[in-house]
Amino acid sequence: MSDTVLEARNLRVLYRTKRGPVHAVDGVSFDLRAGETLGVVGETGSGKSTLGKAVLGILPPGTTKEGELLFERKNLLTLPDGQLRRLRGKEIALIFQDPMTRLDPLMTIEDHFLETIRAHESVSAEEARERTRAALASMGIPESRLKNYPHEFSGGMRQRIMIAMGVVMRPKLLVADEPTTSLDVIVEGQILEILEDLKRAYGMSLLLITHNLGIVAEVCDTVGVMYAGLFVEYGPVRDVFKRPIHPYTRGLLASIIHLDSSELVSIDGLPPDLVTPPAGCRFHPRCPYVQDVCRTTAPEWVEYRPGHFALCHFGRDFL
Ligand SMILES: Nc1ncnc2c1ncn2[C@@H]1O[C@H](COP(=O)(O)OP(=O)(O)O)[C@@H](O)[C@H]1O
Ligand code: SF4
Ligand SMILES: [Mg+2]
Numbered sequence: 001m002s003d004t005v006l007e008a009r010n011l012r013v014l015y016r017t018k019r020g021p022v023h024a025v026d027g028v029s030f031d032l033r034a035g036e037t038l039g040v041v042g043e044t045g046s047g048k049s050t051l052g053k054a055v056l057g058i059l060p061p062g063t064t065k066e067g068e069l070l071f072e073r074k075n076l077l078t079l080p081d082g083q084l085r086r087l088r089g090k091e092i093a094l095i096f097q098d099p100m101t102r103l104d105p106l107m108t109i110e111d112h113f114l115e116t117i118r119a120h121e122s123v124s125a126e127e128a129r130e131r132t133r134a135a136l137a138s139m140g141i142p143e144s145r146l147k148n149y150p151h152e153f154s155g156g157m158r159q160r161i162m163i164a165m166g167v168v169m170r171p172k173l174l175v176a177d178e179p180t181t182s183l184d185v186i187v188e189g190q191i192l193e194i195l196e197d198l199k200r201a202y203g204m205s206l207l208l209i210t211h212n213l214g215i216v217a218e219v220c221d222t223v224g225v226m227y228a229g230l231f232v233e234y235g236p237v238r239d240v241f242k243r244p245i246h247p248y249t250r251g252l253l254a255s256i257i258h259l260d261s262s263e264l265v266s267i268d269g270l271p272p273d274l275v276t277p278p279a280g281c282r283f284h285p286r287c288p289y290v291q292d293v294c295r296t297t298a299p300e301w302v303e304y305r306p307g308h309f310a311l312c313h314f315g316r317d318f319l
Pocket of ligand 3 (some may be wrong): 046049050
């Protein structure tokens with residue numbers, strides 16, 4: 001589709017390790033359109049950050065990448081480093097989980113911005129300052145704080161500064177990897193509102209990585225539920241959350257619903273080792289509905305409703 005900003009087709013990422021290749025992303029496909037937000041949810045180790053790093057082109061050297069990852073039709077996996085570097089920060093930007101690890105303690109906030117802007121565009125110092133003021137103001141950080149150092153801000157403010165730095169170049173795509181995990185609930189709410197406003201104001205697309213299903217329900221248009229390197233379910237958020245198909249998604253949703261009734265039902269077992277993932281359906285060792293075929297044969301990606309896909313032999317039974 002013409003307004004697709006990011007398109008993944010059978011994306012694979014394999015890390016090289018002493019124990020053998022780690023199949024961290026193992027055949028993921030999705031479309032992210034202009035102005036929309038795709039949420040990626042799943043337990044720790046399911047491959048979410050690897051997916052984000054693939055989009056930003058910041059995977060470690062020696063990592064194998066296969067399939068296609070198209071940003072405005074350019075395949076990010078085969079783009080020369082120089083072009084990728086030009087895209088990064090300008091057209092595609094990243095918000096990190098922990099801003100403190102990314103801000104230089106010896107640089108003022110203003111210096112961080114000036115450095116970011118002038119790395120990408122040759123603008124006058126005055127214009128760079130003006131853009132910095134505007135970006136910070138849109139995050140509720142007053143001009144009077146420009147000369148402050150990172151440690152002089154609260155955690156929530158630092159995260160807002162990071163977001164302002166991410167958007168100061170008006171990127172078309174923002175990748176946020178667990179942007180609110182280190183924050184308390186009130187600040188988390190504020191950050192989410194800011195992300196929503198930004199999307200509306202700039203028409204940015206957002207790839208939002210999180211393990212928080214509540215956030216996905218609030219902020220995202222579509223969601224990919226990731227398990228062991230795969231999207232086991234993918235589709236419009238309302239559809240996936242109201243009428244989940246895959247047993248893993250059903251388990252995840254049940255575990256948050258039951259939180260309210262203080263009866264914590266979590267999915268038994270642990271995610272698999274991605275050096276030697278289970279044969280057949282990767283979820284089979286933990287699936288309450290497992291049948292013989294699940295242990296031997298990998299399920300196919302099936303579109304059960306328009307735009308709503310799942311990876312389960314018995315998806316039809318769960319409609
Ligand atoms: N640099 C790396 N080298 C080898 N394995 C890695 C590396 N980074 C992540 N992994 C492995 O890849 C899998 C997916 O990790 P990650 O993408 O960080 O998942 P998530 O963000 O969902 O927690 C895990 O098994 C993790 O141990
Ligand atoms: S394919 Fe089988 S094991 Fe996998 S989720 Fe479906 S029912 Fe469960
Ligand atoms: Mg991660």
